[in-house]
Amino acid sequence: MGGPAVDGLRERVRGAVITPDDEGYEQARRVYNGTVDRRPAAVVRVANAGDVMAAVDFARETGLELAVRGGAHSAPGYGTCDGGLVIDFSDRHGVRIDPVGRTARCEGGVTWGDLNDAGYVFGLGVTGGIVSTTGIAGLTLNGGFGHLARGLGLSCDNLVSADVVTADGRFRTVSEEQEPDLLWALRGGGGNFGVVTSFEYRLSPVKDVVAGPFVYELEHAAEVLRFYREYVREAPEELGIFPGFHVAPPLPFLPEDRVGDSFILLVPCWSGPPDRAEAVLAPLRDAAPVVAEGVDTVPYPAFAAAFDPLLPPGLRQYWKGTFATELTDAAIAAHTEHGPRVPTVHSAVHIYPINGACHRVPADATAFAHREATFATVILAAWTDPADDAADTAWVRGYYDALAPHSDEGGYIGFMDHDDQHRIEANYRGNYARLTELKRRYDPGNLFRLNQNIRP
Structure with missing residues (x-):
């Protein structure tokens, strides 16, 4: 697409229309996942809703493929396309x-x-x-x-x-x-x-939360997961908590000689009354011997950004996800086999709880249907070297295959990758x-x- 067609689109929108001949195109076509390398015909940096209406009309009238980009974090890179039109909200942060x-x-x-x-x-x-x-x-x-x-x-x-x-x-x-x-x-x-x-x-x-990771040796992974399975059932709903497998980055509370080692974490976030935090978090210290603890009282926005440095833009990524009503002993065995093999400091496995208030919404009250699920697992490999594509992707697939027999049918849409289209009906039940x-x-x-x- 070029020439008069682009000129016609530019006349219909207030925001910038960026094409392959324009300065800034290389940056405009990029999304978060470094494995995605697509070249849209035009990127429309929308200035208002009218620009969106015009771009939608233009794509429909011309038959161009249409991508929509908000934060650009889509694992399969759905915020861009080859030869089509991208509606880009990167200037709309109000x-x-x-x-x-x-x-x-x-x-x-x-x-x-x-x-x-x-x-x-x-x-x-x-x-x-x-x-x-x-x-x-x-x-x-x-x-x-x-x-x-x-x-x-x-x-x-x-x-x-x-x-x-x-x-x-x-x-x-x-x-x-x-x-x-x-x-x-x-x-x-x-x-x-x-x-x-x-x-x-x-x-x-x-406002402020009491939050931060508890770090445990991998040899205690099964103990930690069994503790989490039971504790999260009855824990106060002001407690967000999840376990995760990670390669340790440099952290001020972690011994320097343990940076680069793999661990299992419990990551609590207590948003309830501050004077109750100690009683709520104390059982985590008894779940297994604690290698290090990074809990503090911090502004919620600061803690909500704590994992940002592990997932900067441009990393090569591959994702899978599962739901589970129960975290069974067999599922824990799969986690303890595959989780310790987490391949890079940017990769992770998290098992998020979605009980409490999430369970009080009927399954047919929203399009999100998995209201009986208690756990949502994400398996994310993220790496820098294209030579590692096959190995890191294989780790995710092998982990997912091991969990699948112990998981509910379907998974979370946000954790699906490009090869998960066949799961759509199961995802919506x-x-x-x-x-x-x-x-x-x-x-x-x-x-x-x-x-x-x-x-x-």
Whole structure:
């Protein structure tokens, strides 16, 4: 695409239209995953909702493939494409907090770091991701869990309204009162139903947290996982906690001679009354001998960004995910076999809890259907050298294959990679039929297909 076609697109939008001949194109076409190397015909850095409407119309009219980029963290690189059009929200980071109504209105390019920082001033927050550079858009549309999920529910459970441009180029504001079916689909249905230009969230009191990792030797991994399995069932919902396998980076509380060793961690985040933190966290010290402990009282935005240095942009990445209602002894055996082989300091396995408030939402109340699941596991390999592609990808696949027999059918959309399209129906379970009906209503031509795709 070039010449008059590009000129015509530029005349229809206020934001920049970046093509292969323009300065800055190489940066504009990049996404977070370094294995993704695609060359779109044009990247539209949208300035407003009108630009989104114009770009959607242009893609539909010309038949160009359309990608939508918020935070650009999509594991399969769905925020870009070859030869098509990219709607890019990287200039749209506005957040407006209503401290009286306890809501936040966020533009489509906002990251969790943006929202966490804006809310902290007012002592307010909402469930967001473990890495703060992740965009709110992709995480929320996929469901969204993190440190606050046990107490506040999923990110999508806290989405109260959204502005959406659908495949016909129409701008729609959706809420429980206006087009509630579309809001239902956005709460976990991924990017299948339109381009969300702004999100409105319900906020809750969140300020400083008592949080940080407990580090244990790998020989105690089974003990730690069995402890976690039981403790998270009854722990106060203000406690977010997950175990993880990691290669240790340099950390001030870790002995220098242990940097580069692999460990199993427990990572708590207590957002309840500070005077209860010690009693809540004390059992973690008895789960197994503790090598090191990095717990402190910190602002929530600071802790929510603690894992950011481990996942900088440009790393080569490959992901898999599972849900499980129970963390069985057989699953723990699979974890203790494969978790210690975590290949790089940037790689990780986390087992997030999604009980508490997440379980109080019926399975058919949102597109996110796995309300009986208690654990969501992510297996992430991230590395720098292309020569390691095969080995690190094989580690993820082998780990996933070992867990699959001990997991629920389906997995979390946000942890799916490019080769997981066959899992779509299982991922949505009993909600899949309704989602396909809504896809036919709002996107019958499947314009929004660069995602974990629900076909109309």
